[in-house]
Amino acid sequence: MSRPVKEIMMREYRELLGDNSDAVAISIRGIDAAGTTDIRSRLRDKEIRVTVIRNNLFTQTFADTGLAPLGEILTGASALAYGGETVVDVAREIVNNIAKDYPDVELKGAVLDGMLFAGAEGVERLSKFPTRDEAIAQAVTLIVSPGRNLVGAIKGPGGRLLGVVKAIEEKLEAGETIAKVN
16 A cells, blocks of 8 residues: 555544544454444444544554554454444443344454553443443532431431421310320
């Protein structure tokens, strides 16, 4: 392949991936054209893109970016899945839906914030991570729960006292006498 063609391909990789620094590397070798089209359309519905890459050109193109660790695991036919809300969503979609329907899909690895998750185990582990929104919700729950417990502790005795006052009020309105408590 001539140098100008390589440069064109490298420029296209940069344009396609933009500023994405997270992706999942897969291999869709062995899947027929209809299956590949189905995989791509299902992922596209989730705003996830799939780009078949040339390993060496990809490694050269992204050597100084967060995607560089993927160069270690790229062998044979490779494609990158990227986009969606986060790479965790991409990994979940591939592990929970695509890989189950197409067992020939090879999970090569993923990168999140420059950290490599190698092999199928790495991608599956990444798919179990909380997304950004889920992590924020968990943090908010942790921050708010002590306050909620404090309010419950304060409200409990007050609620019981309010119940006693309410019972006294009802008895007085009904004209009943209130017995003295010893």
